[in-house]
Amino acid sequence: MPARLKSEVLSVGHKVLPFAAAGLALGAVLLMNGGLSATPQTPEATPATPPNAPKTASEQFKNIQVLKDIPADQLIPAMQFITASLDVECEYCHVRGAFDKDDKKAKVTARKMITMMLAINKDNFEGHREVTCYSCHRGAANPIATPVIAKEESTTVEEPASSEKSVLPSADQLLDRYLAAVGGAAALQKITSRAAKGTATFSGQSVAVDVYAKAPDKRLSVMHLKDGDSLTAFDGHQGWLSVPSRVHMMSAAENAAARIDADFYFPIDVKTLYEKYRVEPGEKIDSHDTYLVIGQKESQPPLRLYFDTQTGLLIRLVRYADTPLGRNPTQIDYADYRESNGIKVPFRWTLARPGNRFTIQVEQLKLNVEIDDGKFAPPPPQKPAAK
Ligand code: HEC
Numbered sequence: 001m002p003a004r005l006k007s008e009v010l011s012v013g014h015k016v017l018p019f020a021a022a023g024l025a026l027g028a029v030l031l032m033n034g035g036l037s038a039t040p041q042t043p044e045a046t047p048a049t050p051p052n053a054p055k056t057a058s059e060q061f062k063n064i065q066v067l068k069d070i071p072a073d074q075l076i077p078a079m080q081f082i083t084a085s086l087d088v089e090c091e092y093c094h095v096r097g098a099f100d101k102d103d104k105k106a107k108v109t110a111r112k113m114i115t116m117m118l119a120i121n122k123d124n125f126e127g128h129r130e131v132t133c134y135s136c137h138r139g140a141a142n143p144i145a146t147p148v149i150a151k152e153e154s155t156t157v158e159e160p161a162s163s164e165k166s167v168l169p170s171a172d173q174l175l176d177r178y179l180a181a182v183g184g185a186a187a188l189q190k191i192t193s194r195a196a197k198g199t200a201t202f203s204g205q206s207v208a209v210d211v212y213a214k215a216p217d218k219r220l221s222v223m224h225l226k227d228g229d230s231l232t233a234f235d236g237h238q239g240w241l242s243v244p245s246r247v248h249m250m251s252a253a254e255n256a257a258a259r260i261d262a263d264f265y266f267p268i269d270v271k272t273l274y275e276k277y278r279v280e281p282g283e284k285i286d287s288h289d290t291y292l293v294i295g296q297k298e299s300q301p302p303l304r305l306y307f308d309t310q311t312g313l314l315i316r317l318v319r320y321a322d323t324p325l326g327r328n329p330t331q332i333d334y335a336d337y338r339e340s341n342g343i344k345v346p347f348r349w350t351l352a353r354p355g356n357r358f359t360i361q362v363e364q365l366k367l368n369v370e371i372d373d374g375k376f377a378p379p380p381p382q383k384p385a386a387k
């Protein structure tokens with residue numbers, strides 16, 4: 001099987017794995033054999049030691065002509081945004097194993113397109129990133145210039161009546177209701193750790209997975225793959241991903257996402273994570289009607305939370321990672337909530353991004369188990385795998 005270097009997959013030998021092994025985790029990273037540095041930072045680079053001035057893309061990569069000044073760790077997320085916008089794979093523009101080469105015409109065109117996109121926004125939108133690759137491309141390499149004729153009669157989507165809008169609950173009410181629905185703050189705080197065993201399913205295969213979480217903000221998931229374990233973790237400060245002989249320390253944007261996923265008391269903390277919350281009627285998810293609460297914070301992408309109008313439970317979370325070219329979305333759907341020790345826990349979740357998705361089904365859950373903090377710490381740096 002040829003390794004498809006698609007967004008959020010980690011290519012190990014000839015296998016391609018979904019990155020964020022762990023359910024709630026992230027990814028947004030690619031480690032390529034012989035390509036990107038496999039050990040970008042040392043794990044000791046915790047907040048205690050001030051980080052060196054971050055490298056720019058042109059300092060880290062060989063042939064950057066337009067995105068020169070962006071932080072180096074934003075280049076791959078930007079590439080993933082491009083890849084998702086055109087619905088192609090990295091190889092559409094790149095020669096495998098030689099990402100700096102300009103041999104493919106599509107790469108040369110893409111470079112012009114980046115310049116064009118920046119100019120459109122500068123000249124027409126006061127530099128705000130309004131137009132992105134996706135605005136025109138919409139998941140195709142060649143944008144369509146002519147309106148299409150509908151294939152079938154359009155099925156009318158029910159618009160929420162304006163009277164319905166006026167009766168939307170407030171964000172406070174919905175967030176309170178969510179907290180109550182999962183058992184309330186007192187019951188939640190009696191739980192300080194979780195250990196779950198289950199199965200991860202992606203592209204037709206299933207593997208065993210272990211997920212550990214510890215209050216207030218530690219999380220580790222381990223996917224047991226044939227070639228070894230794939231780990232995704234957040235130790236309270238730093239997130240990391242690893243496969244045998246490779247470790248990736250998360251970038252700032254990835255850490256921010258990992259922190260949300262690792263927030264052990266998320267139903268309690270969510271009310272203070274964002275400055276402002278707005279409510280809208282949400283779409284139907286899996287035949288459940290929803291309310292949508294949108295969390296907003298100055299100069300940060302929003303967080304979208306969909307609550308079941310009946311149960312008050314969170315059934316979808318959508319977050320975004322900013323890149324220099326646009327936002328990469330991640331959607332997590334929660335299902336199969338079950339009661340345990342007075343709290344409700346989702347036993348199934350599906351993490352989806354443009355181009356990949358996987359589902360974790362928990363089979364066994366233990367609460368308040370002893371988990372050593374060391375379990376969440378990144379492994380020591382290792383030499384890249386000999387090939
Ligand atoms: C539509 C075309 C296109 C796609 C698809 C694409 N890239 Fe790129 N990539 C570019 C362009 C253009 C540059 C150079 C940007 C510049 O000059 O500022 C680049 C540069 C790079 C570089 C820097 C190489 C160097 O050393 O100079 C890496 C690494 C890279 N891309 C990785 C990826 C990965 C990984 C993917 C798949 C997730 C991907 N790219 C998908 C167009 C693309």
Ligand code: HEC
Pocket residue numbers: 082086106107109110113114117131132133134135136137141142143325
């Ligand atoms: C304002 C609209 C618009 C935006 C924004 C835009 N493109 Fe395009 N792009 C086009 C059109 C139109 C074509 C097709 C030109 C043609 O058919 O010759 C195209 C063609 C391309 C092609 C060549 C496809 C092929 O192989 O034939 C690539 C690659 C590409 N765009 C990448 C990008 C990337 C990457 C971005 C974002 C940085 C982007 N485009 C933003 C309109 C746009």
